[in-house]
Amino acid sequence: WDYRCKPSYLALIFSILLVSYSRSYFPLLIFEYATSGWNLNVMPVLDQSVLCHINADISGMKVPWLYVGMVFSAFCWHIEDHWSYSINYLHWGEPKTWYGVPSLAAEHLEEVMKRLTPELFDSQPDLLHQLVTLMNPNTLMSHGVPVVRTNQCAGEFVITFPRAYHSGFNQGYNFAEAVNFCTADWLPAGRQCIEHYRRLRRYCVFSHEELICKMAAFPETLDLNLAVAVHKEMFIMVQEERRLRKALLEKGVTEAEREAFELLPDDERQCIKCKTTCFLSALACYDCPDGLVCLSHINDLCKCSSSRQYLRYRYTLDELPTMLHKLKIRAESFDTWANKVRVALEVEDGRKRSE
Ligand SMILES: [Zn+2]
Ligand SMILES: [Zn+2]
Numbered sequence: 037w038d039y040r041c042k043p044s045y046l047a048l049i050f051s052i053l054l055v056s057y058s059r060s061y062f063p064l065l066i067f068e069y070a071t072s073g074w075n076l077n078v079m080p081v082l083d084q085s086v087l088c089h090i091n092a093d094i095s096g097m098k099v100p101w102l103y104v105g106m107v108f109s110a111f112c113w114h115i116e117d118h119w120s121y122s123i124n125y126l127h128w129g130e131p132k133t134w135y136g137v138p139s140l141a142a143e144h145l146e147e148v149m150k151r152l153t154p155e156l157f158d159s160q161p162d163l164l165h166q167l168v169t170l171m172n173p174n175t176l177m178s179h180g181v182p183v184v185r186t187n188q189c190a191g192e193f194v195i196t197f198p199r200a201y202h203s204g205f206n207q208g209y210n211f212a213e214a215v216n217f218c219t220a221d222w223l224p225a226g227r228q229c230i231e232h233y234r235r236l237r238r239y240c241v242f243s244h245e246e247l248i249c250k251m252a253a254f255p256e257t258l259d260l261n262l263a264v265a266v267h268k269e270m271f272i273m274v275q276e277e278r279r280l281r282k283a284l285l286e287k288g289v290t291e292a293e294r295e296a297f298e299l300l301p302d303d304e305r306q307c308i309k310c311k312t313t314c315f316l317s318a319l320a321c322y323d324c325p326d327g328l329v330c331l332s333h334i335n336d337l338c339k340c341s342s343s344r345q346y347l348r349y350r351y352t353l354d355e356l357p358t359m360l361h362k363l364k365i366r367a368e369s370f371d372t373w374a375n376k377v378r379v380a381l382e383v384e385d386g387r388k389r390s391e
Contacts, residue, residue, distance in 0.1 A: 061102060061127050061213050074193075076100040076125060076215045083259045086218040086226075087120075089250050091298075094242050100215040105132065105206030112169050113149070113203040115142065117241045119229040120216040122196045124188070129210025131187040132194075135173045139199040139225075141181050148179040170203065198225040220265035223248075227269060234310045234332065239302075245315040246298055248273060249350070252359045255366035267363040274356045277316050280331035281353065284319065287334060288342035295348040309333035317349045 062075040069075055073082055080098045081088045087098055097117060107130070116122050119139075126132055137145050149171060156169070173183045188194045190210070196202050218226065230244045251258060251266045258266065297305050297315045305314045307330035318328040324338045328348065337345065351359070 061211065074125075076123065076213055079123065079217055080215060084219055084262060086220070086222065086247065086251070086262070087216070090242050090247055091250070092242055092302075097216040097241060100213050103212045103214065105129065105208075105210040105212065107208045108205055110170060110205040111203055113145070113171060113201050115199050115201055116196065116216050118218070118244070119198040119222075119225045120218045121198060121222060122214055122216050124194045124196075124212055124214040126188050126190050126192055126194075127211045127213060128190045130206060130208025131189045132204055132206050132210060132212060134186050134188060134194055134202055134204040136184050136186075136196065137176070137181055137201040139197060142199045142201055145176060145181050145201050148176060148181055151179075173203075198222055199229070220259075220262045223265050223269045227272070230312065234312050234330075237309075237311050239306070239311050240313045243297075243302075243313040243315040245273060246313075249315065249359070250298075252363050255362045258363075258366055260367070260370050263363060263367040263369075267360065267367045270356075270360055270363060273316070274360060277331075277356065278353060281317065281347065281349075284331060284334055284347055289319065289334075289345050289347060291343075291346035293346060293348055294352075295350065297348075297350050307333055309336040314348075315350055317347060319345055320348050321345045 062077060063069040071078065073079060077100060079085065087094070090098075097120065124132075149169060152171070152175070153169070173185065177183050186194070187207075226244050226247075230240065233240055248266060248270050251262070252270050255263060255266075295318075297318075302313050305318065305328065306312065307314060307318070308327040309329055310333060312330050312332075314328065314330050317331055319331060319334050319337055320328045321338050321340050322344050323340050327337070329337045
């Protein structure tokens with residue numbers, strides 16, 4: 037191991053070679069494989085998967101990538117976009133060695149890397165997201181970062197958890213396939229990730245709020261566990277939105293216009309301050325037509341008077357609780373049904389006894 041180095045372009049090309057035309061190495065014509073949830077093409081469209089609800093083109097996250105490895109080709113320390121899960125299957129060849137760090141130590145790892153390679157971070161603050169930082173796991177461990185390792189052999193899956201940093205290398209010629217996925221338990225991590233991106237001024241791959249609202253709009257199609265999780269998330273989101281709109285009123289902004297944000301391209305709805313992709317609301321100005329801000333940055337739009345600024349909103353504050361209520365009905369539908377069954381059985385039981 038080099039203490040820290042940028043991988044050569046050759047190694048990089050071999051370690052992240054995308055075979056875009058074949059898309060997947062899983063047999064798709066044999067029924068058993070074509071419909072199996074373990075087929076990484078099928079996984080993103082399963083009921084309990086969240087990303088299947090996104091219409092926008094996020095193929096980089098939903099379509100599996102293929103990786104050709106050669107001896108010592110490496111993949112650098114990274115976490116997945118939006119802190120999603122990833123699943124990796126090694127089709128054939130020599131093993132892939134993985135190093136992993138639990139999510140609780142993610143900030144510790146980032147802090148150690150920044151401390152040991154300040155010159156790199158000064159020139160590229162977003163370094164860890166560019167997949168080019170190798171660091172000896174022993175170095176991280178000597179600074180108190182917990183690191184685990186495993187060898188993945190052909191025919192084995194490796195799953196990485198939300199915000200769990202991982203890196204590794206190939207022990208020889210091999211061929212792997214990987215895809216991102218998000219389940220109900222990921223939703224809180226996904227929301228915290230957006231807050232984190234906001235502080236880093238990092239672009240989002242998709243709008244988290246839009247994803248939640250899209251699922252909330254069709255509650256009857258949601259997997260029951262997912263409905264419970266979406267309800268919890270949306271409750272928090274609505275509370276936050278109320279607080280932000282109240283602050284806007286207090287600033288003196290009273291004009292408002294509805295906007296179907298999901299129809300706008302992402303680059304027309306990014307906050308000019310933090311780059312977040314707006315969905316529930318944004319602040320704009322009649323006199324400064326280019327650009328808008330998210331409601332966390334209402335003082336960074338322009339110098340114009342508040343009377344010239346206006347709220348662009350997707351839903352009114354009355355519509356949001358209605359959506360929440362429908363989610364709640366779906367989330368509680370199993371309990372409602374189970375209660376009805378219990379009552380029916382008790383009645384039946386009572387009848388039998390009285391006979
Ligand atoms: Zn912002
Ligand atoms: Zn203005």
